[in-house]
Amino acid sequence: MDDQNKNLILATALSFIVILVWFVVFPPPEPEVASETTPVSQIAADGDTAAAPAVSSASTGAVTGAEAKAPEAARVTIDTARISGSISLQGGRIDDLSLKDYRVTIEEGADIVRMLSPVGEPSAYYALYGWAPGTGLGLDDVPGANTIWTAPAGETLTSESPVTLSWDNGNGLLFNRKISVDDNYLFTVTQSVTNSGTSTAALAPYGILARHGEPQDLKNFFILHEGVVGMADGELSEIDYGDMPDFSVDPREGARAEVKQVETDGWIGFTDHYWMSTLVPASGQPFKSVAKYDERRDIYQTEVVLPTMTLAAGETAEVSTQLFAGAKEWGTIRAYEKSGIAGFLDSIDWGWFFFLTKPIFWLLHEINKLIGNMGWSIIGLTLIIKAILFPLAYKSYVSMAKMKELQPQMEALKEKAGDDRQKVQQGMMELYKKEKVNPAAGCLPILLQIPIFFSLYKVIFVTIELRQASFFGPFQDLSMPDPTSIMNFFGWAPWAGPEPGTLMATIFIGILPLLLGISMWIQQKLNPAPTDATQAMIFAWMPWVFMFMLGSFASGLVVYWIANNTITFTQQYLIMRSQGYKPDVFGNMMSSFKRGQKPDAK
Structure with a gap:
């Protein structure tokens, strides 16, 4: 696998580890319970x-x-x-x-x-x-x-x-x-x-x-x-x-x-x-x-x-x-x-990333004044953030497309050098310099997404404007976890699901975490599965691990993540096609269910 994809995997894995450790060691609090007082x-x-x-x-x-x-x-x-x-x-x-x-x-x-x-x-x-x-x-x-x-x-x-x-x-x-x-x-x-x-x-x-x-x-x-x-x-x-x-x-x-x-x-x-x-x-x-x-x-x-x-x-x-x-x-x-x-x-507790949390909240607040619905305002905020980061994303996806074009030459270098890893690295660096390709460019959008994610989590968790803010249907408090659950067929069954924020609610997830996992999985299918078995396993499990891990987060944050995945998929797909690379998304999805079949771009 090329160095660009390795760096991408490394950045994604590190992001996952940081978030996992953070929220396992310091889980989100239980929902507020009204205290009884004496008259x-x-x-x-x-x-x-x-x-x-x-x-x-x-x-x-x-x-x-x-x-x-x-x-x-x-x-x-x-x-x-x-x-x-x-x-x-x-x-x-x-x-x-x-x-x-x-x-x-x-x-x-x-x-x-x-x-x-x-x-x-x-x-x-x-x-x-x-x-x-x-x-x-x-x-x-x-x-x-x-x-x-x-x-x-x-x-x-x-x-x-x-x-x-x-x-x-x-x-x-x-x-x-x-x-x-x-x-x-x-x-x-x-x-x-x-x-x-x-x-x-x-x-x-x-x-x-x-x-x-x-x-x-x-x-x-x-x-x-x-x-x-x-x-x-x-x-x-x-x-x-x-x-x-x-x-x-x-x-x-x-x-x-x-x-x-x-x-x-x-x-x-x-x-x-x-x-x-x-x-x-x-x-x-x-x-x-x-x-x-x-x-x-x-x-x-x-x-x-x-x-x-x-x-x-x-x-x-x-x-x-x-x-x-x-x-x-x-x-x-x-x-x-x-x-x-x-x-x-x-x-107001803006936190260490106050230089991000303050403008992010201000923008969210102004959007909500126009729309009047905090769920749609979060989606609107996501669109604006993605538009601001688009120049960087464009360079990243163009670099990824160029890396695909260099794949045959990189494979030839590996065959020629054999087990001499130093020679392989030197040859690849010369190839990158000649073709003006930055193998780390694909990691930058992910690395920038980490502080934005934490800042938005801070905004959603801390600010009172998100408290009991409604979206639609069962989502009447975006500061709380998804209230729906697989246990009651996402609200269609006559019985109640587990209490939001509990372990049962984390296991029997709601509709928003499920959509999050699916959106991450589809986004992965813009590229074929890695040839390395370990890397392929990490990629295969990552959407579903995130799905359960983020299921106990504030539903407003999950709405942001779903919107971000959807917009990222659309941007990457269109940019890659504009560079002559046609991702076989459907074929890559089918390959997930068929061993040994690894369709690639045409």
């Missing part, structure tokens, strides 16, 4: 208690945590076009938030996604604001985790009507907290304090995001970052939940913590697969950024602590910060970045 009313009735997070230290002193009672205080309702929930007047916590546009599953009547939940419920997750006392003030002089705020009765927080919480410490300090929210997921929290006493007061505003324990639906999949995400003066940081217990103990924080001083622009919060909460100080505002793990109570925290303010008698101080709590939608987050949140788009 707030039941918690209040039971009178359960849970620990509140420790408050960060300001520059003038540290504040220790206190035991937080169950959220029995009155609540202010949150109701906008996209979110619903409530704010507890105990601590003024934003601790009950659901996303109206997203359902837990694609099943009819499924619950909407709940993002934040109060203390006392499983995996409590909330935002808490307050003031750290400075010199001359004690914990009782400032609002904390258990402070009972007041608010006008019957008020509802909407995108048009903010709410204001108030608390008077009884010693000359009056605190107000104005909370507003936009049409999407961005809250603005304006904290103010008025010193009506006779002495100077020093205190520092802070914001906290706290999670009690790791998320119940944590994926722990290496291609996805889950945990702390933050930006500090242009530097992005990502810390997995599993790495936070390894922080060194910071004596200023009283827990394991990583502390950064941000000079101008930054933010910090928690990111999950599709959802994120982030504390965002005003642009140009210096602050202390803290990622903390309290191992005593198994609480994960991110904090922003602003500089200490000193108020003389009669003075008022005010500071505004923002809280993002919602879905990681590309368009929404990009709009926030353009409005002044520096580097906010990097909160």
Whole structure:
């Protein structure tokens, strides 16, 4: 067999080994399962208690945590076009938030996604604001985790009507907290304090995001970052939940913590697969950024602590910060970045191949805006990628055709040189140079396809735009594996197939993996089977191995692979015919079932 085909086999085999090892050692996660939670009313009735997070230290002193009672205080309702929930007047916590546009599953009547939940419920997750006392003030002089705020009765927080919480410490300090929210997921929290006493007061505003324990639906999949995400003066940081217990103990924080001083622009919060909460100080505002793990109570925290303010008698101080709590939608987050949140788009986990994943997603997003169907958009994206790579593909297939023309001369060289392999190699190199043929040209499209494949896998797995995105028929979630199966005759039988993502579903594959295997097999038939028995066996098994291996992948990725194989076959067939080489595709297909018969091009 010629060197060009050997290189092609080697590149293909190496690609197969890399993908196989990657996804066998790190298999895709199981499908998301909705977690059950305890209603707030039941918690209040039971009178359960849970620990509140420790408050960060300001520059003038540290504040220790206190035991937080169950959220029995009155609540202010949150109701906008996209979110619903409530704010507890105990601590003024934003601790009950659901996303109206997203359902837990694609099943009819499924619950909407709940993002934040109060203390006392499983995996409590909330935002808490307050003031750290400075010199001359004690914990009782400032609002904390258990402070009972007041608010006008019957008020509802909407995108048009903010709410204001108030608390008077009884010693000359009056605190107000104005909370507003936009049409999407961005809250603005304006904290103010008025010193009506006779002495100077020093205190520092802070914001906290706290999670009690790791998320119940944590994926722990290496291609996805889950945990702390933050930006500090242009530097992005990502810390997995599993790495936070390894922080060194910071004596200023009283827990394991990583502390950064941000000079101008930054933010910090928690990111999950599709959802994120982030504390965002005003642009140009210096602050202390803290990622903390309290191992005593198994609480994960991110904090922003602003500089200490000193108020003389009669003075008022005010500071505004923002809280993002919602879905990681590309368009929404990009709009926030353009409005002044520096580097906010990097909160989406684009990965190492960000220089590919970002433009690939942008192109897919724009195509979907025109088509309105993510499955057809993936096929359209494939067409564009193949068009961009066409010049290289053209050179590759022309080189393959020329190599076929040189086949008789190469065979003559081998017969003449006998067992002298060095002489054969030298003769072939001279022949390649004389005929201006690059034997490695055929490998380049395959090698380029590997990072594109990984980048598209990242886009499909990470971005929320692919979550529950429909194609047609049974394919109503392109971020999940093919839901059809041979077991129920691809949906025609009255019984259900195996659960997507399970071992049974991988063995009893659906229609998309089957089409993938067939498309790869037909693409192979553009060339006759290799004469070497080992190479012929590798080629013969490869489509079917890929068929089962990719069967558990997101169906959107399998759609891309099928479209890519179909377009590649068409391109190669037409280019080879234009060069005078007529592939006997049908004959090569028949030879797969007949031993000893090896039809070739005419």
